[in-house]
Amino acid sequence: MIIVGLKNKVAIVTGASQGIGKEIALHLAKNGAKVVVADITDKMLEVVNEIKSSGSQGLAVKCDITKMEEVENMVDNTIKKFSRIDILVNNAGIYPFKPFLEITEQDWDRVLNINLKGTFHCVKAVVSKMVSQKYGKIINISSMAGSTVGFPNQAHYSASKAGIVGLTKTLALELAPFGININAIAPGPIDPTGTKTTNNIEVMEQIRKIIPIGRMGQPEDVANLVLYLASDESSFITGQCIVIDGGFTVQ
Numbered sequence: 631m632i633i634v635g636l637k638n639k640v641a642i643v644t645g646a647s648q649g650i651g652k653e654i655a656l657h658l659a660k661n662g663a664k665v666v667v668a669d670i671t672d673k674m675l676e677v678v679n680e681i682k683s684s685g686s687q688g689l690a691v692k693c694d695i696t697k698m699e700e701v702e703n704m705v706d707n708t709i710k711k712f713s714r715i716d717i718l719v720n721n722a723g724i725y726p727f728k729p730f731l732e733i734t735e736q737d738w739d740r741v742l743n744i745n746l747k748g749t750f751h752c753v754k755a756v757v758s759k760m761v762s763q764k765y766g767k768i769i770n771i772s773s774m775a776g777s778t779v780g781f782p783n784q785a786h787y788s789a790s791k792a793g794i795v796g797l798t799k800t801l802a803l804e805l806a807p808f809g810i811n812i813n814a815i816a817p818g819p820i821d822p823t824g825t826k827t828t829n830n831i832e833v834m835e836q837i838r839k840i841i842p843i844g845r846m847g848q849p850e851d852v853a854n855l856v857l858y859l860a861s862d863e864s865s866f867i868t869g870q871c872i873v874i875d876g877g878f879t880v881q
């Protein structure tokens with residue numbers, strides 16, 4: 631784990647009950663941040679217990695990011711408990727696979743609502759607090775799919791993740807005068823969470839073989855990059871989408 635100074639910073643991480651979001655929440659907490667774990671599943675309580683046992687403060691808030699009123703309630707709870715919001719990590723997302731010929735309007739709306747509109751809701755609910763503080767770090771989890779390369783059977787997902795990059799770049803320009811940095815991260819295949827949809831050791835092995843660095847990414851790889859972007863060490867970086875994929879997309 632890289633070490634950055636986040637003592638007394640307040641962070642919200644969406645989709646932090648498991649996988650990459652959980653690792654991000656734990657990394658922020660280990661670096662001194664007070665962390666709000668926002669998710670739709672009760673597993674977030676275990677994550678908050680882990681945060682507390684590491685000596686940091688945590689708060690679990692059940693929140694479906696597709697619902698603006700739930701997001702606003704989550705932000706209100708954060709302010710009540712910790713008085714401010716310094717860091718927002720928009721991590722919650724789904725990644726179903728379906729050929730474009732079979733994707734229905736409902737499939738499209740579900741993916742876009744969670745991945746892109748959910749991100750919009752969270753930024754919208756948090757940004758006025760950051761503007762009044764004249765300080766904020768927003769990190770949006772995109773994907774190499776959509777942001778950097780096309781990905782078969784993921785048209786809806788890729789569109790949502792490309793949308794996140796467009797939102798990030800535009801908001802970087804609008805929010806820079808208020809001391810807010812906003813960046814995106816585009817992970818490649820991350821193990822084990824990223825492969826649970828395939829649940830197939832052979833497929834995992836095939837993916838590993840075509841990653842130049844010779845291994846799958848780990849949730850911790852993404853969490854370390856989040857730490858850097860959440861810290862003041864990266865204060866001259868904004869509006870970027872940083873690919874973290876072991877070289878997968880430069881081949």
Ligand SMILES: NC(=O)c1ccc[n+]([C@@H]2O[C@H](COP(=O)([O-])OP(=O)(O)OC[C@H]3O[C@@H](n4cnc5c(N)ncnc54)[C@H](O)[C@@H]3O)[C@@H](O)[C@H]2O)c1
Pocket residue numbers: 644645646647648649650651668669670671693694695696721722723724725744748771772773774816817818819820821823824825
């Ligand atoms: N795993 C990968 O290989 C990979 C690669 C590129 C990008 N990503 C992105 O990283 C993020 C995390 O991926 P992961 O593999 O850890 O996924 P995951 O499925 O393990 O975890 C996602 C979390 O988001 C939560 N969530 C889903 N819908 C929600 C909603 N409406 N409101 C609040 N929370 C909700 C889930 O409950 C879950 O805890 C996603 O945005 C994903 O698109 C993952």
